[in-house]
Amino acid sequence: MIKIINMKKSYKSGATEYPALNGINLEINDGEYVAIVGTSGSGKSTLLNIIGGMDKATEGQYIYDNEDVSEMKSHDLYLFRKNHVSFIFQRFALLNQYTVYENVEIPLLARNVGKKERKEKIIKTLMQVGIQDLYKKKPTELSGGEQQRCAIARALVSDSSMVLADEPTGSLDKNTGIKIMELLEELNKQGKTLIVVTHDMNVASHAGRIIRIEDGLIVEDINSDDGQK
Amino acid sequence: MKLKYLFRMSFDNALQQKGRIFFSVALYTIAMVLIGLIVLLGAIQSQVKNNLDKAVKNGLDNFGYLSYSLYNDETEDFAMYIGETMPKLDCIAGWETQWELCGWDVTGKKWTIQYNDEEYISDNLAVLTDVQGTNCYNNYVYEDGSLEMMGIGDYAWNMFNIRLYSGKEPEQCDYDEDWDLLYLGYEYRDIMKPGTIITDGKDTYVVAGILKKNTLMPVDDYVLTEDFSSETVDSVYMFDYGVLEVGKEDETAGRSSSCFFSVAEGYTFEEAESMISDAFSNIGGTVNVVSVSKWLNTFYDKENENLYREFLIMMVIVACLILACFQINSILSRRRDYGVFFASGLSHTDMIKMVVIENVIKIVIAVIIMFLCISVVINKEIEYDLTSLYMLKQSVFGKLGMITILVCSILILIESSIPAVIVKRLSPAELIGGK
Numbered sequence: 001m002i003k004i005i006n007m008k009k010s011y012k013s014g015a016t017e018y019p020a021l022n023g024i025n026l027e028i029n030d031g032e033y034v035a036i037v038g039t040s041g042s043g044k045s046t047l048l049n050i051i052g053g054m055d056k057a058t059e060g061q062y063i064y065d066n067e068d069v070s071e072m073k074s075h076d077l078y079l080f081r082k083n084h085v086s087f088i089f090q091r092f093a094l095l096n097q098y099t100v101y102e103n104v105e106i107p108l109l110a111r112n113v114g115k116k117e118r119k120e121k122i123i124k125t126l127m128q129v130g131i132q133d134l135y136k137k138k139p140t141e142l143s144g145g146e147q148q149r150c151a152i153a154r155a156l157v158s159d160s161s162m163v164l165a166d167e168p169t170g171s172l173d174k175n176t177g178i179k180i181m182e183l184l185e186e187l188n189k190q191g192k193t194l195i196v197v198t199h200d201m202n203v204a205s206h207a208g209r210i211i212r213i214e215d216g217l218i219v220e221d222i223n224s225d226d227g228q229k
Numbered sequence: 230m231k232l233k234y235l236f237r238m239s240f241d242n243a244l245q246q247k248g249r250i251f252f253s254v255a256l257y258t259i260a261m262v263l264i265g266l267i268v269l270l271g272a273i274q275s276q277v278k279n280n281l282d283k284a285v286k287n288g289l290d291n292f293g294y295l296s297y298s299l300y301n302d303e304t305e306d307f308a309m310y311i312g313e314t315m316p317k318l319d320c321i322a323g324w325e326t327q328w329e330l331c332g333w334d335v336t337g338k339k340w341t342i343q344y345n346d347e348e349y350i351s352d353n354l355a356v357l358t359d360v361q362g363t364n365c366y367n368n369y370v371y372e373d374g375s376l377e378m379m380g381i382g383d384y385a386w387n388m389f390n391i392r393l394y395s396g397k398e399p400e401q402c403d404y405d406e407d408w409d410l411l412y413l414g415y416e417y418r419d420i421m422k423p424g425t426i427i428t429d430g431k432d433t434y435v436v437a438g439i440l441k442k443n444t445l446m447p448v449d450d451y452v453l454t455e456d457f458s459s460e461t462v463d464s465v466y467m468f469d470y471g472v473l474e475v476g477k478e479d480e481t482a483g484r485s486s487s488c489f490f491s492v493a494e495g496y497t498f499e500e501a502e503s504m505i506s507d508a509f510s511n512i513g514g515t516v517n518v519v520s521v522s523k524w525l526n527t528f529y530d531k532e533n534e535n536l537y538r539e540f541l542i543m544m545v546i547v548a549c550l551i552l553a554c555f556q557i558n559s560i561l562s563r564r565r566d567y568g569v570f571f572a573s574g575l576s577h578t579d580m581i582k583m584v585v586i587e588n589v590i591k592i593v594i595a596v597i598i599m600f601l602c603i604s605v606v607i608n609k610e611i612e613y614d615l616t617s618l619y620m621l622k623q624s625v626f627g628k629l630g631m632i633t634i635l636v637c638s639i640l641i642l643i644e645s646s647i648p649a650v651i652v653k654r655l656s657p658a659e660l661i662g663g664k
Contacts, residue, residue: 049658054572056656074577074653081657082574093569093661097245109234110574158574 002028002051002162002193007060007070009046009216020046021057022216028195028209030161033188035207036197043216044197045166051195052164053081082110086155088184090167092147094139100126100150101135107158125157129183145176152183162193169203181206230579239586242566249559250591256555257595257640260548264541264636265603265629271537272625273611277464278525280620284445284465286390289522291492293501297509297516342427357472360416364470366448379446379466380474383410388491389446391473396423396438399475410437412473415444437475443623444468447489467619489521545636549643560584560648567652568661580652585645592637603629 009021020043028034038044049055050062053069056077062070069080086107087093094103101122108118126132129149131142139147148168155163165184169177177200185206188194196207204210205224212220243250272279278289285292342356354376363370365377381389383399391398395418399410411434413421418439425436445465492501502518509516560567567580607622652660 046658049656052572054568054656054661055658078571078574078576081572082576087572089572089661091662093565093572095566095569097241102241106238106570106573106575109238110230110570110579112231112234154573 001030001063001065002026003061003063004051005061005063007047007050007057007062009043009050009055009058020216021050024060024213024216024218026211026218026221028193030193031188031191033185033194033206033208034196035204035210036195036213037199037201037204037210038213039199042213044199044213046216047213048164048166048195048197052085052087052162053077054087084160084162086158086160086163088148088151088155088163088165088168090170092139092144092151092171094147094150094154096139099136099138100131100142100153103139103150104153104157107154111158121157122153125153128156129153143176144172145179148172148176148180149183152180152187156187160192162195163187165194165196167198168196169198169200177203230575230582232582235579235582236586239583240590242563242583243587243590246559246563249562253552253555253559254591254594256548256552257592258598260544260552260640261592261595261599261633261636262602263544264548264632265599266606267537267541267544268629268632269603269606269625271541272621272628274533274537276621276624278522279624280445281447281464281521281525284390284447285491286387287491287494289525290520291498292388292521293490293492293498294519294521294524295488295490295505295516297514341429342421342425356420357413357417360420361470361472364416366466366471376472378472378474380476383475386475388489391444391446392441394418394439394441396436399437402435402437404435404437405433408433408435410435410475412436412438412440412475414440414469414471415442416469417472434474440468440471440473442469445620446471446473465620541632545639548636549640552640552644553647556588556644556647557651560651564652564655564660565662568657568659571657572661577649577653581645581649584648585641588641588644592640596633596637599633600626600629 004024004026007021007024007026008019010017010019012018022043024043024047036044036047046055050057053072057070060070061068064080064084067080069077072080095106098106104122104125105118108121113121122135123132126135129152131146131149131153134142134146134150139150142150148171152168155165163184168184169180172180181203184194184196188208194207196203198204208224210220210222210224211218212222281292282289354374358371358374358376361376366379367377371377386399391412393412394415396412402410404410408426409432411427413436421436421439423436423438427434427436444467446468448464448466490501492498498520502520505516505518570580570583571577603625607618607625611618611621
């Protein structure tokens with residue numbers, strides 16, 4: 001379970017401080033599918049990065065399964081990311097020097113998974129996202145949809161309990177975007193906590209819960225099943 | 230993350246940026262080759278002195294050369310006289326020198342070689358001369374099958390840095406008093422064992438020991454002092470194929486008008502010099518005493534040596550600065566990749582290891598090229614005889630080995646710590662392209 005209490009984050013540029021989050025309070029249960037929506041610069045990506053241990057809050061508390069993530073040092077944050085989090089990025093963030101297979105392999109290498117087990121997991125995951133025939137290709141040889149599938153495979157392969165997606169369809173056409181969202185929904189159905197950051201309400205509508213952020217504050221938190229929270 | 234995975238990923242990362250990596254390796258290579266050339270020039274400058282220093286036991290500062298002339302003909306008694314009256318000298322007339330032999334002798338005696346009184350193994354010198362071949366001081370095979378030998382008095386043993394592979398030093402030997410001792414070079418170790426007795430019907434010799442590999446002996450005083458050229462002279466002879474005869478004190482009295490000597494422990498060279506001069510004025514003669522160390526210094530410009538050292542340090546600093554700038558640029562251009570690695574579960578330590586491995590790969594390539602270049606320069610451009618070339622290579626590659634380890638450690642430390650700091654200061658989110 002994720003529990004965020006009065007979280008603030010600001011960025012410094014010289015003497016000037018730019019606030020990104022201005023006191024976020026939030027709880028997300030295990031297995032939830034949450035969409036964080038907001039305009040550009042509203043702080044939604046910052047919140048996602050902090051939830052994923054990719055960045056640290058300036059103030060406030062972030063508790064994950066009774067662990068105080070906000071107090072973690074760099075090494076503990078690395079362990080937190082390794083053990084609990086998978087990321088999907090808007091521009092796929094694939095490494096062009098590696099093939100599809102090798103890109104998907106990275107999280108498993110980081111976890112020191114043996115060669116045989118690695119191979120099995122990678123093939124299974126590539127089949128799950130439907131790009132098993134493209135495993136030898138480099139990302140530059142793939143279409144946008146295929147690249148995002150590869151990025152999803154990379155996020156899936158480590159079997160993390162929480163998947164964080166930052167504008168997962170932002171670089172895709174509408175049809176491909178829908179297919180990617182279906183894939184993500186499938187992940188959620190498997191029991192993973194899924195948090196998607198998007199500015200597209202069509203994408204957000206797939207989620208069970210929609211959180212709207214403006215100027216670093218939550219202004220709306222809607223549960224699609226139960227109405228407004 | 231396992232090292233082999235990191236190595237694989239680093240290699241792939243390096244290959245991804247071929248142009249950048251090529252430029253980086255080229256920079257490393259230029260820096261390393263220049264460093265190698267500076268070391269080579271420095272070694273050429275100082276090799277005569279350094280080699281001689283290795284061959285002399287107590288260092289060159291205590292090693293001298295004297296040449297004399299006597300007003301009357303009492304040379305036969307000279308060595309004994311000088312030995313008795315000069316306690317400040319460990320030994321004098323170290324070489325069994327005769328002017329025309331230049332310290333080297335050739336024996337064509339029909340030796341009978343045996344392990345003990347009964348067991349004869351050869352009745353000629355071929356067992357030794359076959360090994361010696363042309364690997365002797367004069368670099369040719371003696372037509373009459375003679376063996377090239379060098380002789381010293383047993384009192385001169387301690388002048389030289391002679392180390393034994395097997396056998397005993399002269400003062401530990403308890404063989405027959407009339408037997409001379411033979412010390413064979415390292416290459417004879419499987420041919421003849423210590424204790425082997427050799428006779429020619431008149432004199433008896435015993436192989437007292439085998440010298441360690443690369444044992445050096447100074448060339449004789451005439452070659453070193455009269456034929457001297459700071460760049461081409463052989464200051465030492467490598468004794469791997471040599472045969473050293475160590476004679477008894479009374480049999481090897483100096484009959485030459487020049488010789489090396491070594492100052493006894495606890496005395497200064499100046500004290501010894503003063504005593505020798507007094508002795509010669511007492512017996513009616515003149516003497517010229519020279520400190521080999523000081524004499525050699527006249528051929529070498531100390532300022533040049535310092536200049537090489539300063540230039541070397543400057544090179545390392547400039548190389549570090551250029552490479553550091555390049556490295557910062559290279560890391561910043563790949564910061565998104567590092568962010569992806571963090572997001573995929575790699576640690577900060579994994580990142581540093583990857584950067585270090587990448588730098589090691591680059592610098593290993595540069596070092597290999599540097600050693601190849603230096604080898605080519607030494608083999609193709611420097612016209613030394615074999616011993617000098619061998620010694621030069623030993624000196625250059627020995628120094629270069631140490632300097633390379635030092636310089637590479639500094640370069641890798643700087644080139645890796647800068648990216649490590651950059652990556653550490655930025656959060657994974659910033660690396661991947663956030664704020």
